[in-house]
Amino acid sequence: MIRFLIERLFQAAVVLIVVALLAFVMFRFAGDPVAQMVSLDTTAEDRAALREAMGLNNSLPVQFGQFVLRAVQGDFGLSYQMGQPVATLLAERLPASIELSLVAFGIALIVGIPMGVYSGLYPESWLSRAFLILSLAGISLPTFFIGIMLILIFGVELNLFPTFGRGETVDLGWWTTGLLTGSGWHSIILPACTLGLFQMTFIMRLVRAEILDVMRTDYIKFARARGIAKGRINYGHALKNTLVPVLTIAGLQLGSIIAFGIVTESVFQWPGIGLLFIQAISTVDIPVMSTYLLLVALIFVSINLIVDLLYLLVDPRLRVRSR
Amino acid sequence: MSLLAIKNLTVEYPSRKSTFTAVRDVTLSVERGEILGLVGESGAGKSTIGTAVMGLLDAPGRVAGGEILIDGQDARSIANLRGARVSMIFQDPLTSLNPLYTVAQQLTETIRTHRRMTRAEAHDEAVSLLDQVGIADAETRITQYPHQFSGGMRQRVVIALALCSQPDLIIADEPTTALDVSVQAQILDLIRDLAVSRGVGVILVTHDMGVIAQTADRVAVMYHGALVEEGKTAQIIHDPQHPYTQSLLAAVPRGERKLDRFPSLTYQPDGAPAPQEMTLTDDWLRSKGKDENQGTGPLVQVRGLGMRFLTRNAILPKNRSYIDAVKDLNFDINRGEVLGLVGESGSGKSTVARMIAGIHAPDTGSITFDGQDMAKIASSHERQALRRQIQMIFQDPYSSLNPRMRVRDIVAEPIHHNRLSETASETSRIVGDLLEVVGLGAAAGAKFPHEFSGGQRQRISIARALATRPRFLICDEPTSALDVSIQAQILNLLKDLRDALDLTILFISHDLPVVRQMCDRVAVMRNGQLCELAETEALFEAPRDPYTRELISLMPSL
Amino acid sequence: MPNIRLSSVFLASALALSPAASGAETLRFASQGDIGSMDPYVVEEVFTSGFLGNIYEGLVRRAPDLSIQPALAESWELLSPTHWRFHLRKDVTFHDGTPFNADDVIYSADRVRAGASDFKNRLPSDAKVVAVDDYTVDFITTEPNPILHYTWANWYIMNRDWAEANGVGDADKAASEESYATLHENGTGPFQLVSRAPGVKTTLSRYDGWWGEGSVPTNVTEVEYTPVPNAATRVAALLSGQLDVVFPVPVQDIARVEAAPSGKIEAGPEVRTMYLTMNQWRDTLPGSGLEGKNPLKDRRVREAMYRAIDLETIHARILRGRATPAALMVAPGVNGYSDSFKRYEYDPDRSKELLAEAGYPDGFTFTFQCSNNMYVNDEAICLAVSNMLAKVGIDAKANVQAKAQYLEAILSPNMDFGLAMLGTTPASLDSHIALYSLHMCPRADENSAVWAPDDLAKIVAGKSNFAGYCNPEIDRLANEILIETDEDKRNALINEAWTITTDDVAYIPLHQSWGAWGVREGVGVEVRADNIFDWRYVTVAE
């Protein structure tokens, strides 16, 4: 168990270092941050001086060395645009993204799993077919398009939901939450639905496939042969066995929710890290972009690890093997 | 009134083009305390009868005619039929148990479904059931998960589960096929006991006549969905009336005496031609390459052979743990002989075969072929020349042929690789001849493997193995996945080839009767080590090693 | 789509119930970007400066009609052409209660010229600032400058004690430590910062001790600012009643907002002039493949390009009439503007003739750099211009990019464009700065080449003249204008300069677009041509 953890942590560290390197190198090419930071009338001389002062003229290895050295101390530099420590900026934005992702994920699970179970158990029913086609329609529309349409219909035309932002938030000191206020919940619904739709489809299809698989196994046949009640078979035996793969893949999807979050956050002006990143792209705010990427990598790696640990909890076979 | 009475049962599987009739007009009955053996080859419809009784036919199968009565009542009208009245045991104990629940959970759940019991009562009942099916220390083991049990123990758990609801009838669908012989005997005894002590009726579905002979009171023989013969076990085995039953019994390898050949009595009701017996006239196969040196001494010498598998990886070598699949093995294979290698699953016999065939590199020891140490040949050309002379036939005819290649390409692959033919037309002629030799006909080359039955596929494998004109053939359980009648044909083919081509064969099997029919000498393996190596008849008649003795005593016989 | 008429009813009824309507004295507004910093010397950018103008104040300010008004200075006088005297207001306190005096002006004058300040050109580096007494400050320059204080409306006065107590150093964009002034303020203006989450939300409240209390109409007590870069989201938020003021409203959405019962549009021409800049100094026109040739050096070609652009149609179709076609590089309201100048007529036939005369009867190709997030409908205008040029045979390959990449291509040292669209707002609202930075020769001295790579650091005048337009006559006139103190003479000189540049077709002026503010019904705002949002003129109905 401990050996397993150490091994995984080592791999995670390697992944993070490589991501750091890539993040660092790639953003050297993203554009000229200086042009963004000064007015049009600033002289070439002043711009060159600024570039020098920011260390943009140093060689890449030197810059990378400095970056890593500071990064391991938790110092990711100041945002070029906002003049604030990047770590603070991201820390302020992270709760918004995590709340949005979790609510979206929750919606996806609450709606996706029952739909998947139903269409897996009754693959021939017309409702299952409808679920299947509807879910395909869901992933055939780009996220941004869905977001725009939801805003247009529910925000503007029907005026049922706010069209942007987080609503009222409560500051808990280390976390700002919108989930303790009515307007916070009111505001999160449209973006969470937008973000969750793809995941919902995905989870529904995954659960369906797994249920279909499990229902073909001998132990389900045997359970039926023993006369175990249908509900017990479907929701006890079958569903529990589908949970293992669903958990793994859904966990990995949580990571990609953060990636998809960029688009949703920008459409709904949701003040999370994705929006920060999109803004950083347009202003070539290199420290923000690099740190964001590292953060995403960290989230991915941690989720992977957590999923593996959960896996151990759910599946007794693995528990024994890893001892 | 019979416990179970099946009258004129017909089961159909409609598909879009035609309707496949899996069971045709079958009438059967089972009494309390009686074991009815339902025997037949694959596709005979014997399992379908079992699932039809349970009402568990897979879609789109349906009962098209006839009735199933339990104590005179239509089975379909019995509300709590499944579990309460009829229970079932499946073939593979590894997949019959839900891996995520403990044995206790699965048992108590089933008990409480059928009987009004508190959780604690159900638990006690579960422990006692486990005890009854012969699981020692049931009190502790009941809290374990299925994967913590061995195959045989799991099948006992499965039986305990089937008994939870105190059924009147148990349908056991090939309950021992996946098990080693020693375990098989125990499970069959258990089933026997159940029938006697509890008065439960049992339908024992199997393809194995030995199992039937040992266990069943009465036998029903099925062929292509129809019942061909039914009667007392002794009568069917010793005096079969129907020609199909006769041919089936004739094809069963006898453990008690050695035959020269399997009788070529093959039942063909629809007049389809039986696979031709081989006529080996082709000179390409017989012509020896110039590079083969005809030495003396054993063809293959195995010295100190060992191989271990990593069971736990670690960065520090001392923390790694291994299991010895094969340990310090020494034996010779003489020129022209058939050496049998027997042992239960996990004994390491396949690993030995794979090392000799060059698939795995041994960790220790050496393999010498025709006087040359295989590991010490530096030139890849020479190694290839040597390797060409060693070929292998695998166990599973369904996975040993690449499904995306045409048969002719499969057979031609070794020819191309060893550059044994100059031109494409020569290759295709050789391939055609090879397919003729194994009794498939040259036209088979244009087809894909999935268009053939298991026995035919095994013939393709043999053709491929012959294509390099090998001197040494490794047969790794070549017939264990085949029906007995097909097995007999393949074994005859191998015997003929051996005689015609002077082949030396390493014949691996867990089936002692087959080994007795095929081999000149037999080596017995257990836990990666050699127990005994002796002339076949000597070994069967007077085994020296206690393990060998046990194996032979458990050998089912007709 | 559901039809709009029906939904308007929905909207109206929903609004009546919406809790937002009761927060009468809170101003909730949104624009496309966030303010760069609370430090008023770090970023010179219209929105940031305008925003901070509600918190900080300068010695002077501009009224809604852009006229110069006293602010922290009550009055001023010119003792000599190089000696200015400013009399400071006495009853002013900073937000932390410290009284304001001459020392703060001197501190601000030093700091605005130090480090990486973006406002260095507010004061000549050799100008002396002297405190005569606590409420009188003298500015002594080496050269006469009649419009010295024209650019001071966004040179905000900071508090020395506060700055020094909190370790606020020079403006520094490459700093590795966060400056206290980035997130905190201590201004003298009517609003003070309550909380700020960069990029998310900034809230402010009225400063009770503001000296100008009662002199302005506002009744706003709280301000909530949210940056909303996505224009559609911004408009949607206004229409759904979540916001009181949004800026800018895309021109195509103006009609929609106006049609909504809850919204209205306040719009007027901006003081910014949009223009096309033509690369006339590179020996090879970028993207043309014409080795060693640059057709744009030929005045006839430039006129041909000018005449090929049908500005009226752009105006009608893309800007939907919400723009003012421009013949000059400065807008009405800028000193020196004259409506006697007329645009070259749209005349594609004449274009073709001119091209043939210049030796390009089949036209030529070049790179047309366009932005897509800097100006009103910039991308659409670019593509339209490119299509129009194609009709006279000129293939302007439009390369549409976001601001960051666009500016990197346009600005020195790259200046990699044949044609590009930019906008210019003279900070002083005087023609001189437009002549100085856009039309004077960008070279180290009279004998050197335009934009010589080695001289980039020495170029002072014409530093935004990426077109490389160079006419010594303009250089002479611009220098005279700078020091001429007689207003009539000065204006005559300006007029002469504009005549020359127009004849030269130095640039192709396009238009002043209209800044459109979306305003919730019941909210009053004053729209200014320089797009500065002055909350002192905002009223929110109860």
Next chain:
Amino acid sequence: MNPERSPNLIMRLLDSDAGYKFRSSPVTVVAGLVFVLMIGAALLAPVIAPFDPFDKGSIDLMNSLLPPAWNSGGDPAFLLGTDNQGRDLFSTILYGTRTSVFVGAVSVSLAVVAGLFLGLLAGYFGGLVDAIIMRIVDIQMTFPAIMVALLIDGVTRSFLSRDQHDELAVFVIILAMALSIWPQVARTVRASAMVEKSREYVMAAQVIGRGPWLIMARHILPNVMGPVLVIATINLGVAILGEATLSFLGLGIPAGEPSLGTLIRIGNDFIFSGERWMLIYPGLTLALLVLSVNLLGDWLRDVLDPKSR
């Protein structure tokens, strides 16, 4: 399957199991028709389209913002109306579909080639090779396509001139999408290759003396193509959507070269102004295209899934 041969290939295809599953599902048939129609129209865009959106000289701003022909104020010459530049929307959508399909097809092909190669290596050799490749996959998965697009865009910008760079915008997107898709292909292939590797036909090839490369190419590759085909189809939809999303965020195809994504981005600016046809029709086209691809992918999965046989 079906050993007897009927003379007509199409009849035979329709008669096969796959063909039957196709015929018996009206949704799949419609999806197939829509897909073929759209691909055909996209490929034949230069022939079908009444206007050439690349011919700048033919675009007249005077024609801009015309509604679809059947609306009042519409011009029959412009079936679906015009955009804000005066381009015929119908023609632009045809060309845009062409770009989108091109981006999708090429990026998926690249991803499949790379994923196949690396997935086979990882699955066949296992051990260190597998560990390295799978860690690369992990790393790649942390980069959203947006970031990959930025990276490639930046790198190409650094060594190409500005003009060349603009012309290569399409290829930047293709590469970005390919890079974000290949890990999925590689994972699938790896998993299948590990299964196939343990099958006896691979051992049979080893006994013959076939080397690892030949075994991978001749034996394993053809047997992992089924799942790859399914993954490829589904990712064709993903790639088309990815292009649209990147273009929507302004990181994609330049506006002068229409793709469905840029068209939607432009149309999105007119969502409140009443000219919604500029958003609706490109959006509808995109949704239909991807939906039909996904439906066909589902059918393919059904047909190729060994468990459903």
